[in-house]
Amino acid sequence: MVPFNVLVIVCIGYVILLFLVAFAAEQRARIGRLGWLRSPMVYTLSLSIYCTAWTFYGAVGYAARSGLEFVTIYLGPTLVMVGWWWVVRKLVRIGRAQRITSIADLISSRYGKSNFLGVIVTLMAVVGTTPYIALQLQSVTASFAVFAAERPVGGAFEDMNSTAVWVAAGLALFTILFGTRNLDANERHHGVVTAIAVEAIVKLIALVSVGVFVVWGVAGGIGDTLGRIQASPIAQWQVNGGRWVGLTFLSAAAFLTLPRMFQVLVVENSDERHLATASWAFPLYLFLMSLFVVPIAVMGLAELPIGANPDLFVLTLPLQFNREGLALLAFLGGFSSATSMVIVAAIALSTMVSNHIVMPIWLNVMRPGASVSGDVRNVVILSRRISIAVILALGYLYFRFSGGGAALAVIGLISFTGVAQVLPALLGGIFWRGATRVGAACGLITGFVIWAYVLFLPSFGEGGVLSADLMRNGPFGIWWLRPQALFGFSGLDPVVHAVFWSMILNSFGFFLGSLLSFPNPMERLQGAQFVNVFQLSSSPRSWTRGTVEAEDLLIMAQRIIGATQAQTLFQTAAQAQGKVGYLPDVTPQFIQVLERELSGSVGGATAHAMISQIIGGASVSVQDLMAVADETAQMMEYSSQLEAKSGELQRTARKLRDANEKLTELSIQKDAFLSQISHELRTPMTSIRAFSEILRDGSEMPQVDRRKYSGIIHDEAIRLTRLLDDLLDLSVLENGQVQLNIQPGNLQDVIERAVASTVVGGALGGPRPLQIRRDPPSEKRALLTDTDRLAQVFINLIANVQKYCDAPQPALDIKVQDTEAGMVVDFVDNGTGIPKKSQALIFEKFSRLTDQAAAGGAGLGLAICREIMTNLGGSITYLPGQGGAAFRVTLSEGPV
Amino acid sequence: MSDPGLPLFLARKSYRNRRVADAARVLPLAGLIFFMLPLLWTGRENVGGSTGYAGLYLFAVWFVLIAVAFVLAPRLRRLNEQEAEDAGTDGSV
Numbered sequence: 011m012v013p014f015n016v017l018v019i020v021c022i023g024y025v026i027l028l029f030l031v032a033f034a035a036e037q038r039a040r041i042g043r044l045g046w047l048r049s050p051m052v053y054t055l056s057l058s059i060y061c062t063a064w065t066f067y068g069a070v071g072y073a074a075r076s077g078l079e080f081v082t083i084y085l086g087p088t089l090v091m092v093g094w095w096w097v098v099r100k101l102v103r104i105g106r107a108q109r110i111t112s113i114a115d116l117i118s119s120r121y122g123k124s125n126f127l128g129v130i131v132t133l134m135a136v137v138g139t140t141p142y143i144a145l146q147l148q149s150v151t152a153s154f155a156v157f158a159a160e161r162p163v164g165g166a167f168e169d170m171n172s173t174a175v176w177v178a179a180g181l182a183l184f185t186i187l188f189g190t191r192n193l194d195a196n197e198r199h200h201g202v203v204t205a206i207a208v209e210a211i212v213k214l215i216a217l218v219s220v221g222v223f224v225v226w227g228v229a230g231g232i233g234d235t236l237g238r239i240q241a242s243p244i245a246q247w248q249v250n251g252g253r254w255v256g257l258t259f260l261s262a263a264a265f266l267t268l269p270r271m272f273q274v275l276v277v278e279n280s281d282e283r284h285l286a287t288a289s290w291a292f293p294l295y296l297f298l299m300s301l302f303v304v305p306i307a308v309m310g311l312a313e314l315p316i317g318a319n320p321d322l323f324v325l326t327l328p329l330q331f332n333r334e335g336l337a338l339l340a341f342l343g344g345f346s347s348a349t350s351m352v353i354v355a356a357i358a359l360s361t362m363v364s365n366h367i368v369m370p371i372w373l374n375v376m377r378p379g380a381s382v383s384g385d386v387r388n389v390v391i392l393s394r395r396i397s398i399a400v401i402l403a404l405g406y407l408y409f410r411f412s413g414g415g416a417a418l419a420v421i422g423l424i425s426f427t428g429v430a431q432v433l434p435a436l437l438g439g440i441f442w443r444g445a446t447r448v449g450a451a452c453g454l455i456t457g458f459v460i461w462a463y464v465l466f467l468p469s470f471g472e473g474g475v476l477s478a479d480l481m482r483n484g485p486f487g488i489w490w491l492r493p494q495a496l497f498g499f500s501g502l503d504p505v506v507h508a509v510f511w512s513m514i515l516n517s518f519g520f521f522l523g524s525l526l527s528f529p530n531p532m533e534r535l536q537g538a539q540f541v542n543v544f545q546l547s548s549s550p551r552s553w554t555r556g557t558v559e560a561e562d563l564l565i566m567a568q569r570i571i572g573a574t575q576a577q578t579l580f581q582t583a584a585q586a587q588g589k590v591g592y593l594p595d596v597t598p599q600f601i602q603v604l605e606r607e608l609s610g611s612v613g614g615a616t617a618h619a620m621i622s623q624i625i626g627g628a629s630v631s632v633q634d635l636m637a638v639a640d641e642t643a644q645m646m647e648y649s650s651q652l653e654a655k656s657g658e659l660q661r662t663a664r665k666l667r668d669a670n671e672k673l674t675e676l677s678i679q680k681d682a683f684l685s686q687i688s689h690e691l692r693t694p695m696t697s698i699r700a701f702s703e704i705l706r707d708g709s710e711m712p713q714v715d716r717r718k719y720s721g722i723i724h725d726e727a728i729r730l731t732r733l734l735d736d737l738l739d740l741s742v743l744e745n746g747q748v749q750l751n752i753q754p755g756n757l758q759d760v761i762e763r764a765v766a767s768t769v770v771g772g773a774l775g776g777p778r779p780l781q782i783r784r785d786p787p788s789e790k791r792a793l794l795t796d797t798d799r800l801a802q803v804f805i806n807l808i809a810n811v812q813k814y815c816d817a818p819q820p821a822l823d824i825k826v827q828d829t830e831a832g833m834v835v836d837f838v839d840n841g842t843g844i845p846k847k848s849q850a851l852i853f854e855k856f857s858r859l860t861d862q863a864a865a866g867g868a869g870l871g872l873a874i875c876r877e878i879m880t881n882l883g884g885s886i887t888y889l890p891g892q893g894g895a896a897f898r899v900t901l902s903e904g905p906v
Numbered sequence: 907m908s909d910p911g912l913p914l915f916l917a918r919k920s921y922r923n924r925r926v927a928d929a930a931r932v933l934p935l936a937g938l939i940f941f942m943l944p945l946l947w948t949g950r951e952n953v954g955g956s957t958g959y960a961g962l963y964l965f966a967v968w969f970v971l972i973a974v975a976f977v978l979a980p981r982l983r984r985l986n987e988q989e990a991e992d993a994g995t996d997g998s999v
Contacts, residue, residue: 077957078961081961081964085968088971089937090934092933092934092975093931093934093937094930095927096931236958236962239958239961244957245956245957247960249944249945254944254945255942258941258942282987282990283986283987285986286980289979290976290979293968293971293972294972301965304961
């Protein structure tokens, strides 16, 4: 036998080795030589804390009792890791993006940084983990006892309790030394992780060695082993279907929600690529860990005396065959399993306790002066250290008072079921935007209460916490509330019963609570960030610009994350803003970054609370929310904006095209006019010059000729003057310099005047008589306008009819009527009208549709009319579709 | 014109990548089905219902799952990086 003292020495030596490994890794990390410390293999091995002493010893015991059922505990995690693309990938991405420190922090951050949820999850985790820690202490002491049973009387260890005390104290010391070195819980604990990786290798080698010894040393190889399995008491496939499915589900759920698993899986993950490796390597690890479980169980049942504890076959089997070295290795394997689990669980729980329970209380107590007095950094570290000690003490007390009676596997399953209650809130939180804080609280509390009532409290035994009468008949004799037969489901296995009801009612509460409640802005913001973590490229701004001084923030940050780190952070931010020195502008972005940094140390809810204490409660602006909360709406808004813009562009392009056509046409018109005006000016000038030369040179000219020639010169001069007058008039009108002579008048008088003057003109120039049809009563309207100018417009219009109307019997209708726009006077003739393509141009200067009757006009008439009407506050437009050419003169109601 | 022998498909590579992600999603479901399969054997007294052979079956399924995950892992790692780049999310704010 191994002398007990040797065992103790080996054990202490192993612990010292772990200390050295952890210390060396910390040193390496400190000088920046991370190298293999960050390899995917170390990450995978650190996940192996899933395999605790329960797995190491308990799996064999489990197999000895129920055959292959033990394997479900590994199948769940295998499926989760193989399906990492679904859940784990998203969890890790969220964990890194939000700087999540624990599972309580994840739940709290997701549901609007609600500390209430953080507290619930923390309490559940502590209650669920304490029995588990007790279980580890129990397994270590039990394994000590195996060796101690053989020792000579009078050794150092009198009872199991003192062993447990020593183990618990040693673990607390290690955890405090290496687990609270960095305040930033979001940074990797290189020392701890490396030590755990070493322990993972030790326990794998130990179990595989025992397995190989059993298969090839005790039995005669694989074939013989198979034969022995077939001949053993567990040869029959005796798996209960409910348990098979239920336990696989439970282990998968616990793999995601156990605080220690979350710690290594998400928080300690330094690189997402490691997940890809772990997706096959971790299942392989589990595969190897469980490969020899059944052979060891079968051999133990066959070779060891009846009544031997199957939970310790891994140890007792080698001892039975006097393989002391192997037994020692197996002992170290079990020791490693227990210690690594306890260390990580204590780190994870202490982070949760300090961030979600101690810090909020401390902040509340210190509220008036949190930013000016007291060193938060020390408070956090101290609270974490105390939490570690308290958690281990709790585990010890549980072990002490539960008496270590229950089989290992049962305690493990109770613990799994407890922590699995977080699953609905967790999965709902990362996949469903509609999940709310109220829903999460409902689900968590429902699940936790049911778990406690139907599984946890009954586990203390009848008459333990719940009385035997209550267990049998239900509270107050209500039969359907019996703890182990809720709603009358009495045939189920207790664990399956508990998993079924707690998860169903938990999910139901979560779902119903979420549907019926309304999330606050912060919840919606966080929900969008979590659910859309793969799509959201930029983080939303959750702080509105406050009036806070950067210096206050620096003082606070220094207290939390340390002076150097805080200064570097501020300096970098200032540089990014293009400033020199340590104090950046307090922009929302900067506060966002700072909050993330702080939440890496004290958790999301606390960091948020501390910053809001300084900033003054500003949180989410509606704009921020709008910007991120609904990406679909954002996209739709964007595309409708684009659409509007492109519509506007199209309209502008159309206008431009029209304008361009008009300009081109105008340019042609202008060219034509220039040549025409030259012609118009030149023709009279030529006549004038020619006839004046004749008058000058022909001295002996008859009086008749002289008079005739002088008359021609005079007429031509008048024509020139009229042309120039028109041009001048137009120029004056266009520049708005015209002097209007506003006076009261009568529309009928104005029309009368216009008709009279044109009839005179018409008699002179028009070969055909123009018939004018009027309705005198309707013309009796009072006016307040420049009647002379208005008459000029009318004259022009009537004259145009005389010149251009191509009907054999020209006729003009003058109609007066009222429209919405005001009083209108329509001039409609019976000619062919103006072609559509010319309608847009007739009011332009110099436009003349035909050269035919160029009697005196230079194409300025309508342009002048338009300018006059504009000046009078009215308008003149061409009225299409009236049979002939039709012009509408609109008169404004009042004076100009 | 393109080679008539090749089916017409643009961006074949990204199409393949998305199918790898699909495979990764289906893998755990397939595993679940195969792991639950022994439940249908209960009640049979022959070798299929024995611990030994059921164990061999389970470990075989398990090993195949690990092997497939091993084959998929490098592709998924690249795909994940690619997606992270596309989204511009690097987690460091």
